[in-house]
Amino acid sequence: MNRPTAPSGKKAPNFAQASLLPLQKAEDCCHQAEPVAEPSAAARPAGNARYSWKVQGMDCPACARKVEVAVQQVAGVTQTQVVFATEKLVVDASEDIRRAVEDAVHKAGYALSVDGAAPQPHTAWREYFPLALITALMGLSWGIALFSPVGGKAAFTITTLAGLWPVARQALRQIRAGSPFAIETLMCVAAVGALFIGATAEAAMVLLLFQLGERLEAFAAARARRGVTALMALRPETAIRLRDGAMETVPVAALRPGDCIEVAAGARLPADGRLLNDSASFDESALTGESLPVEKSRGDGIAAGATSLDSKALLEVTSQPGDSAIDRILRLIEEADARRAPIERFIDRFSRSYTPAIMALALLTATVPPLLFGAAWSVWIYKALALLLIGCPCALVISTPAAITSALASAAQRGILIKGGAALESLGRIRQIAFDKTGTLTTGQPQVTAIRTFSTYSEAQVLTLSAAIERGSTHPLAQAIVRTAEERQLVLPNAEQQRTLAGIGIEATVNGERLRLISPARVPVTLLRAEEQALVQSLEAEGHTLVILLTGETALGAVALRDTLRSEAPAALAELGELGIQCIMLTGDNPRAAAAIADTLHTQFQAGLLPADKVDAVRKLSAASPLAMVGDGINDAPAMKAATIGIAMGGGTDVALEAADAALSHNRLNELPALIRLARATHNNVRQNIAIALGLKAVFLVTTLIGFTGLWLAVLADSGATALVTANALRLLRRKKQG
Template sequence: MSTPETKPAKAPQFSSLKFTLAPAKTDDCCCDGECASTVAENLPDARYSWLVDGMDCAACARKVETAVSQIPGVKQVKVLFATEKLLVDADNDIRDQVERAVTAAGYTLRGENAPKTEQAPSRLRENLPLILLTLLMVISWGLEHFNHPLGNAAFIATTLVGLYPVARQALRLIKSGSWFAIETLMSVAAIGALFIGATAEAAMVLLLFLIGERLEGWAATRARQGVSALMALKPDTAVRVRGDQRETVAQQDLRPGDVIEVAAGGRLPADGTLLSPFASFDESALTGESIPVEHSAGERVSAGATSVDRLVQITVTSQPGDSAIDRILRLIEEAEERRAPIERFIDRFSRIYTPAIMVVALLVALLPPLAFSAPWLEWIYKGLTLLLIGCPCALVISTPAAITSGLATAARYGALIKGGAALEQLGRVQQVAFDKTGTLTVGKPQVTSVVATAELDENSMLALAAAVEQGSTHPLAQAIVREAQQRQLPLPTADNQRTLAGSGIEANVNGQRILICAAGKFPADAHQMQIEELEKAGNTVVLVTREETLLGILALRDTLRDDAREAIDTLHTLGIQGIILTGDNPRAAAAIAGELGLDFRAGLLPADKVTEVTALNAKAPLAMVGDGINDAPAMKASTIGIAMGSGSDVALETADAALTHNRLTGLAQMLRLARATHANVRQNIAIALGLKGIFLVTTLLGITGLWLAVLADTGATVLVTLNALRLLRMKLR
């Protein structure tokens, strides 16, 4: 049985990734091992979830949604095809009704942690209906060549054998609210063909339909392989260490604080902190980084990483269901809900298109005979053919197949994109705005100069600044604290710390207000020449003040990321222009911009960044790349916001995409993939509509018939799916 949970507020999308991903047809009831009759607590506004077995394509997901949406009390229902998950929001306990409705529609539900009740059927058993129908077709063709009446009877029998499961599923779907499913169209066409004497074609229609269903199932499995591989990264069990005792426990039984042991070649079952002095981990499955990453004691390591060369001990830090892998899976699920505008349009169009085609097919079958005394059998045949040509399967799957493949490929290369809408926006980007510190630079600046300007010596002034900056995640703040620690300075106690967005930070130390701010935010005329000299050297200068008195000057300098030049050059080859938007001083910004050949705007507050982004965005679609709290408003104002994986929680949550591996070269890869995905979508729509248009004309001219109509529909569906799967093999490096 599905476990209810009180529906929480919308979860942050990327916020928890920063700590872990940078250097995100049986009719039996079997849900979590409990019977459907178990009475559960009646929770208001609860969310229920299951896994759905038996879905072969994205259209199956819609059928399940339709069946569940008919239940009274259901507020919202969503099937996430990539992870085969059904989510239902309701104001009362509707689990029994949901299970009955889904079973009646021909699918099976089970709990998220429950194993499948049966082993996967063998290939022979799975393909037995198709093999049987193929044999019957061969026998019927043979009999037809020797004895027409006997062959005709054999084709009728073959049609009835193939029709039974299709018509049975069609009736199930009609009862659950899906009136215009492909099964319904196939049943009507096959029965109609029997009535007009086209028995061979009726049987061929069903055979081709079954072949198409098997091909769609195979393609869907391939499309889900990326997600399945991700789910398989976490081992089911772990070795927990308690004192001198070691015990094997289920992965979901691990709790924060547990110490686990992972052998060389083993994968981490949860996020944790390394206890061993040092070790190398293969994190390629999560970040796309092919080179093992060295970690020292105390550093965080993500679930799914593989210990390369030694036995290691890890302290678990993640709650069950909240590891790095779990968060990426949630992002993929949330991405499915954020469908691209073109996908939403195709979905709405297909809902009108199918019944409209049925009406047109009926008119084609009736009007010529009634109005112009045309032959009944000929035009009924054309109407039935048109009915099959009008099947929307290929059109419906054309967009989601490509977008799902694109999102899966992006995740494999360490780029997380929040759905089809974000992917579509990425494909339109013509210019990119970069924050400087932590984005184009390493984000770990070092203190290069300490100048005392009042009664305190350098070390005392530095200790005051470090006390105020303690606990801050800003790279400059962390550099000041590191410098004080390296000098082994005792730090006084600071309280009432308050961040001044875009300006600095203040706190009380020994009852006095200490402010640390950017040069230019505090009058320092007597030392202006000294500040300018430091800035000309590419330093960022901050001032330390106490009660309106300047205590000292700190100069810090950051270095470019190793891949910054390569990333900018690659963007230029894609025809994308770049600009730096930074709160740093113009001289420090000019030094970085000069090395990269970029334009820049410096000394910007968060509001100024929004103004610049809005102006640039009005000229051409712009992506804003950043990592700090002060970048979040600008990200929101841009066409699409992209966060570095090591960025602040606010930046990661605001962004539409994130580079979890923290490599700037991933930006060009992401944009190239987005463009390829859009091209793929356009190709798929052209294939789906083009084939239908061709066969529509040839049918009305009497050139093609029923079996070619099914072949066209099945062929189009398979072609668009295979075309979409090309994105999974796309090389971005």
């Protein structure tokens, strides 16, 4: 059934400028031409070949950096890129280096599969076995220590060695791959150092916390990557192609520009196309985020992934294989992810200088005084052991994950999903928030907002007759009208001889009278008085969508519909303003509708934006200060990835949820201020923890070297710092819910 469009007259998304991989032009619209899957020669050095794989086993962006470092050491490699969001490794090389790259990545502790091939079977037990083993041994060791301190110490030693084995093996792999001071090396130094001075329980606990953190991070990363592939669900695997008067079902990859395809009612478009029918309605909400259907006329372009409403549509394919709107959005996500520098965990960065510095200092302490000054070896070896304990980064290692874990648990109690510590840290730096309109600031469902009468009919009669005509339709506007009539408990008469008016509206016979429900643009000017025309123009200027009820040559009334603002939106944005956050609305809707919403919220806005335009706007805003992007549609996903951090509404599409770094699972905008406060509190907590850990180490470092403190006080200092850091982090769990 055809329906009037929203006042925006939204065009089909045009992602031509977003394309990263130019494809070969078809030689003939009736003949298949092989697509060029690789970039043109101008995109990379002459003589280079490009290879791509899927990387398995990456838990965080730091893993992507490790893979890049390992591959860059392979002879013949000229350029390497790892896109963490899609697990893709792309290598440019002057020769065939596939075997060498696969060996290098394998030695670094990761697995490769050919891009596009099925991934290797997932073996969860191998991933969780080290954590389960050290947890069980830890509990057993505590039980033994209660009855026998000596036996407990031996048990903790065995527990540490069991937990150290997989970490040490990975550390050795990273050393061979060119990353000698990764976090695995830090863990090994911490555990071995603690064992060396007898802190066996502490050594085992550090490894247990490390294994737990690694599994949680791997789980979040797997969910984030899995959501990106949901884009492909919008494009069917096959299409119905019309050729020489016959219908044939072909794979989507076989479609070429110029092919004629048929899309049944309720089905999605397999490729970008140009409409061949006189008119048809399409649901583009999955791509544009706008809830109102769009009316298309002959020759209009429609993007892949849009759904044909009410009737079958004939289209001419306009996109090459692998270059549809969906493919280009996916590449936008990859491009935005690649532009963002890999967020390395603080401890991993710090350990690159901290760990070797402490080891070198301990070695110098043990050897320099005896060798140069004839001091007693036993005294300075004792001091070196104390320094090694002081340098043991147990408290430092726990400081950041303890605060982050507490904050993530606190956020979960509010119904907020935050995907890791890096996202939480970024949230604490946010100074701007960009909002999508439909489904984010608004409910995303059209509702009847006004009913106007142009005759002796009452508002109830106009609504009753309109709902009777629309009853049975799956069109969102029709459902909104029928729903409103039912809410008002109106009795709807039976409608007969319902008929869709192509490009106009719908008509039916009700109580023996022929009625039409059509767009104002299709109503002859002579049928509306001047005041009625002014009323229609006024409502449309406010962003409403209107339908006019007619009988013969008489206008009976009008029904206005509009997507409504979320009830909590004004208060949420006002509270964000009090926190020093500047808010701006980015929408693909028309400027009139956008201005109406922005005026209510007292915020800035940019309207008429396509997905690629949103990405550009986000990048420009992010250049001024850290920015968060809040959205719910697939079209928002690239902008979320381009922003400092992406925040998705919990009721949004899977792709938006998974492309985001955080999600409001309860769809409440008033949780945003609480989220910002929590992130800032966590940032302060982490800094406090680091200050405690490093401050105590600095004090005892000096006192140990001058002989005021010894091994036992060093043990107490390290354990005390760990306890203080943990207690400080737990304060985040006691933060009361705000908003």
